[in-house]
Amino acid sequence: MSAKDIVQNFYKSDVLLETDTVNAFLHPEVVLEWHSTKGFLKLNHDEIIGLANELSKAYVRSKSRISHITEEGNTVAVRYSHYVKTMENPREEMLLAHFMVIWELKDNKLYRGYQMSQL
Template identity: 65%
Template sequence: MSTKELVQNFYKSDALIDSEILKEYLHSDVVLDWNSSKGFVQMDYNALIEFSEELAKAYIRSKVRISHIIAENDMVSVRYSHFVKTIENPREEMLLAHFIAIWEIKDNKLYRGYQMSQLS
């Protein structure tokens, strides 16, 4: 599987709200630097798993729509919009935020990430 396919499969999966799936994609030494409209946060493997578990408590469905994806060697850049369905209103899909991420792939896993997001 190419690095581009790996990242596409990651975002097409339920990994963002299913920590067991997420574990399949994360390198044990993963680090994500995330600049959001609320500030900067750096997340390691455990923090990403906990974050996925928190998202699963609020959302029953997560869908990513990728608009751009570019791969070069072990680096993949992706621009996407993240949509969710809440437990309270499972029929309505709402836009959570817009993202751009750059992922370094190591051992066919997400290893080093740089991400920016803006709430919808």
Template identity: 60%
Template structure:
């Protein structure tokens, strides 16, 4: 499977709010460097699973709208906006943030990520 297809399948799935699904996409040695509105965070496999479990308690639906995706060999860059429906208000879709991430794919899994995000 191509690196671009792996990344597209990841963002089209419920992986961001479903720990069982996210496990199918991430490499056991994954590391994500994330610069966000709160500062810098580095995530490993366990912290990504935990983060997905936290999101699943707050959101009933998650949707990613990709505006740009560029792929070269095992590297994929994606620019997207993340939307979600909360448990408190499942009828209204709200913007979570805007993201830019560079993914390195290894063994057909997300292996190394460099992400920047901004709240709306």
């Protein structure tokens, strides 16, 4: 499986709400550097799993719509919009944010991420 395929599978519907599945994609030494509209976060493996766990408590569905994805060796850049459905209103899809992330893969796992997001 190519690096691009791995990243595409990571952003498939509902994966970000499934902690076991998220864990399967992450390298044990993963680090995600995230610049968001709320500031800078540097997340390790356990913190990313914790974030997926929190998302699964708040949302019943999750969908990433990828608009751009490019691969060069073990590095993949992806631009996507993340949509969710809340437990209170599962029929309405809501835009969570727009994202741009560059993933470096190691041992066919997400190893280093450099992400920016905006509401």
